[in-house]
Amino acid sequence: MNRPLTLATLGALLPGAAFAHAFDTGRDAYGLFLEGTGVILATPALLLPLAALGVALALWKSEGMLAAWPALLIGMLAGFALAPLVPPTAALVPLAFGLVIGVLSALFPLERIAPAIPILAGLMGLAVIAAALEGHGFGEIGVLIRAGIFFAANAVVAVVAGAVRWITEHWPGEVTRIGGRIAASWLAAILVLYLAFAMAA
Template identity: 40%
Template sequence: MIRRTVAAAALLCTPLRAEAHAFQAGQEGYDLFVQGVAQPWLALPTALVLVGTGLLLAIWREEGMLAGWPVLAVCAAIGFGLGPLVPPVGVVALAAFALAVGGLGILAPRLPGPGVLAMAGGAMLLSARYLMEDHPMGDLPLPFLLGMAGGALAAVGLPAGVVQASRTLTEAPWVLIFWRALASWVAAVAVLMVAFTLRGAT
């Protein structure tokens, strides 16, 4: 049983880098957009750091996502628009940032606003650069880029919305305790991801 559990954890936490984006001739803009939306969710490192960011924002303040939207939108535009101009982001760097986001999610109610917003912006920038892979400027179709940006924003907004809704429905202390515990799981998965990635590199 223990071996099976470890094997399952290894399979889950081993980041499988998506194959380079390929497009069939004649694909319409809507198809490219939908394909782009899926990319942040299909790549475990980006899904982890973005979902963790959503938790962080909504644990920090009940309407933390409203404060974070402008920062996230600007960083998404910069990351997906100018990403190829900066060096690539590796799995370990992204997972390490997810670890930081998850750890801060536990302490979020006591964190200063500028620090939380800076972490949210950093998460979006790193995720965007990771998703751009090695494509040069102008290589990816605009609908696909817009889809990836929308998918990345949704990966932050959806968990933040769930947390905000639960906090609106009840002020019971266990609500925040539950979400902070979930943020700790984000950090735990990030640790496993780093460990399995470094183990595979040796």
């Protein structure tokens, strides 16, 4: 790999300071909804932990997403309620939860900690939504932007979990599960780097 490409890659991984998201209130309804989805989809500190959760739910059991979804939804609703109260350091919490979930998925059979999986999903939902809206009061963000954030966060977990489940069902066997654990370990490694850079910043 040449030096400019290496520097560009490292630069892309370096997060900036954790500032609250600035929202544009002058858009139409569809634009506001898309802006909400963009908060999740364009923020690696939120996207990567949700992806780690999706992998974990699929490795846990085939219906892991459906089993943990109620807890995830409750956590997200709690995140909307608590977001105005959280400090700026809340931006680091999803990264930490994602790291824990990624490490557990990579190293341990999740069936052994089955009761904890929905709890972790709920905590992840709370952390992601609170971090996405950190710094904004109850009346500052419209319903459509909140709906976009809510939709995108759920969609990321569901799509990743669905993709891993589809792969494991079409190519069953231990090799496929090992591949899922490798994916979880890669996500955990990326989250370690991202968390380290964020804390340094």
